[in-house]
Each structure stands twice: as C-alpha cells, then as structure tokens.
Amino acid sequence: MEPTTLTLVGAPPQGVSAEEFKAVFRHHPAGVAVVTLRTPDGPVGFTATSVISVSADPPILAFSLAASSSSRPAVEGAESLVVNFLAAGQQDVAARFARRGVDRFATTTWATLPTGEPVLAGTTAWVRGLVEERVPVGDSMLVTVRAVRADRGGTDRPLTYVDRSYHRLDEHSRLG
Amino acid sequence: MEPTTLTLVGAPPQGVSAEEFKAVFRHHPAGVAVVTLRTPDGPVGFTATSVISVSADPPILAFSLAASSSSRPAVEGAESLVVNFLAAGQQDVAARFARRGVDRFATTTWATLPTGEPVLAGTTAWVRGLVEERVPVGDSMLVTVRAVRADRGGTDRPLTYVDRSYHRLDEHSRLG
Numbered sequence: 001m002e003p004t005t006l007t008l009v010g011a012p013p014q015g016v017s018a019e020e021f022k023a024v025f026r027h028h029p030a031g032v033a034v035v036t037l038r039t040p041d042g043p044v045g046f047t048a049t050s051v052i053s054v055s056a057d058p059p060i061l062a063f064s065l066a067a068s069s070s071s072r073p074a075v076e077g078a079e080s081l082v083v084n085f086l087a088a089g090q091q092d093v094a095a096r097f098a099r100r101g102v103d104r105f106a107t108t109t110w111a112t113l114p115t116g117e118p119v120l121a122g123t124t125a126w127v128r129g130l131v132e133e134r135v136p137v138g139d140s141m142l143v144t145v146r147a148v149r150a151d152r153g154g155t156d157r158p159l160t161y162v163d164r165s166y167h168r169l170d171e172h173s174r175l176g
Numbered sequence: 177m178e179p180t181t182l183t184l185v186g187a188p189p190q191g192v193s194a195e196e197f198k199a200v201f202r203h204h205p206a207g208v209a210v211v212t213l214r215t216p217d218g219p220v221g222f223t224a225t226s227v228i229s230v231s232a233d234p235p236i237l238a239f240s241l242a243a244s245s246s247s248r249p250a251v252e253g254a255e256s257l258v259v260n261f262l263a264a265g266q267q268d269v270a271a272r273f274a275r276r277g278v279d280r281f282a283t284t285t286w287a288t289l290p291t292g293e294p295v296l297a298g299t300t301a302w303v304r305g306l307v308e309e310r311v312p313v314g315d316s317m318l319v320t321v322r323a324v325r326a327d328r329g330g331t332d333r334p335l336t337y338v339d340r341s342y343h344r345l346d347e348h349s350r351l352g
Contacts, residue, residue: 055314059197138231
C-alpha cells in the first residue's frame with residue numbers, strides 16, 4: 001500500500017523512560033527458562049525470559065541479565081551453565097527461581113550433571129553450554145553461550161509469560 | 177530436594193548439531209516483531225522472533241539476524257530502525273515479512289515517520305531506536321538498539337509464535 005506520513009501527536013520525542021520501555025516489553029510474550037550454574041558455594045539458578053537463539057551453526061544462544069541480579073556474580077564467574085526450558089505447568093518453578101531470599105532449589109526436582117551443573121526435571125529441553133561472551137549493555141549484560149549438549153524432555157508444551165501471567169499454548173490458542 | 181547425579185544415556189557429548197539446536201528453539205515460544213528500516217532503495221523490513229529487552233535504563237533492546245538474511249545489508253547500514261510488535265491477528269504480516277521475493281510492504285498498512293523509517297499499523301506497540309552495536313556471533317549478528325521513542329498501540333493482545341504456528345494469549349490460555 002502507499003505509505004502516508006505519520007503525524008505524531010504530543011510532545012516531541014524526549015527519549016523513552018524505563019517505565020515506558022518496560023510497559024512495551026510487558027506485553028511482548030516470551031518462553032520461560034531457568035539458567036542454572038555450579039558455584040563453589042553451591043548451585044545457583046534464575047528465571048530468564050530473554051533466552052534467544054542467535055546462531056544455529058555454531059549453536060549459540062544468548063540471554064540478558066540485569067546488574068541488580070543476585071545471580072550476576074555466579075554468571076560472571078561461570079565457564080559453563082545449563083538453560084532449562086520450562087514446560088507448561090512449571091509456573092511454580094519459574095516463580096521460585098525469580099524470588100529472592102529463598103532456597104530456590106528446595107522444592108524443585110533436580111539433578112547434577114557429571115560436569116557439575118544442576119539440571120531441572122520436567123522441562124521441555126535443556127542445553128548445556130560454554131559461556132562465550134559477556135557484553136555490557138546499559139545496566140545489564142548480554143551473555144552468549146555455545147551449546148555443547150542438548151537434551152529434549154518428555155513434553156513439547158512450553159510455558160509462556162506475558163503481562164505478569166503464565167500461559168499454555170495448545171490447539172485452543174492456535175490461530176488459523 | 178536432594179540432588180541426584182544424572183546418568184546420561186547414549187554417546188558422550190559430541191557437541192550439538194544445528195538440527196538439534198533448532199529443534200530445541202522450535203518449542204521455545206516468542207513474541208513476534210517486524211523490524212523496519214529506511215534505506216536509499218526504499219523501505220526494508222523483516223520478521224524477528226528474537227527481540228528481547230536488555231536494559232531498561234537506558235532503554236536498550238536486542239535481536240539477532242542471520243548472515244543469510246536478505247535484510248542484513250540494510251541493518252549493517254542503518255543508524256536507526258523501528259521494532260513493530262505484532263498483535264494477535266497479524267500473522268499474515270508476520271508471514272509476509274518472512275517471505276523472500278515479494279514486496280513485503282505491498283499488502284500491509286504502514287506509514288513513514290518524520291525521521292524516515294516505516295512503521296506498521298495495528299501493532300501492540302512500536303519502538304524507534306538507534307543502532308548501538310552489531311556483535312558478530314557465529315553465523316549471525318546480535319544487534320543492540322537504544323530506544324528513543326515508544327508508542328503503545330490500541331491493543332495489548334500480542335502475537336506468539338511456537339513450533340511453526342501462531343497463537344493468541346488470552347484468559348483461555350492463562351494458567352492458574
């Protein structure tokens with residue numbers, strides 16, 4: 001179609017506030033993962049809704065981590081980690097690994113890989129990878145990870161997060 | 177719970193093939209965006225399911241782009257771009273902006289910002305931003321973008337993509 005020039009109503013652009021930016025991404029859906037690591041002080045894990053595939057060959061994924069995250073020291077010190085892709089029904093796991101001041105592993109079934117990293121049970125898949133780069137971006141860090149082992153779980157039904165709610169995707173949510 | 181050591185069945189890890197890696201991410205849900213840019217040859221746009229928020233203050237997002245993408249030269253030459261967050265119902269727009277050899281803008285309602293970039297109609301939101309970094313990662317590129325203008329649309333119902341299908345998230349898909 002022929003374009004029209006858009007008239008922007010309101011004040012001229014003055015940048016985007018953190019609140020405005022968060023409001024846009026609040027309505028951007030995402031799969032839910034828990035990133036787990038081994039540290040000298042025990043297992044560490046945190047919920048991440050920013051895991052993306054970057055490159056398939058070589059297989060590299062990325063996620064972002066805020067400076068304020070309690071898991072930041074663990075990620076900065078890690079050579080390897082596991083990305084656990086949560087299944088529909090694991091919303092309690094997602095909530096627990098996003099909570100401060102609790103033993104996040106206490107109520108979750110998990111195991112230890114021969115290489116030492118924790119891996120959660122009941123997920124759609126997990127990927128073990130080697131940390132490649134930690135790129136400082138604003139108040140956060142973009143972490144790239146090269147996959148060295150991937151394991152599909154017993155279910156393909158993933159957990160989805162949007163607008164502070166968890167959702168299930170199935171034939172009922174499917175469009176056309 | 178107490179961890180158990182996981183017994184990994186099968187051959188020892190030999191890395192992860194591109195096919196295995198793609199299979200994991202095929203089941204990882206994502207919101208759907210169309211990235212649009214102005215070029216000397218006209219408007220360019222492509223569908224992206226890898227848009228994530230990296231930092232809120234300053235407001236920075238990121239997405240990945242494969243080396244093989246026909247839009248790569250446009251992104252490499254761009255100083256600014258628009259991320260259009262698609263709404264449920266815009267699956268035809270998503271499919272069209274992922275198709276090669278067609279005029280992607282031909283059947284879509286769009287406008288031109290005073291700064292020159294195309295912006296699509298009917299989305300949940302759009303963000304205009306300045307390209308900050310293009311980080312080569314494997315066979316792809318991670319692009320970080322600092323938001324300078326954000327505009328929320330008339331709907332909060334986003335489009336979600338998983339396993340080659342589009343989905344709608346609403347009260348029916350919501351989990352407990």
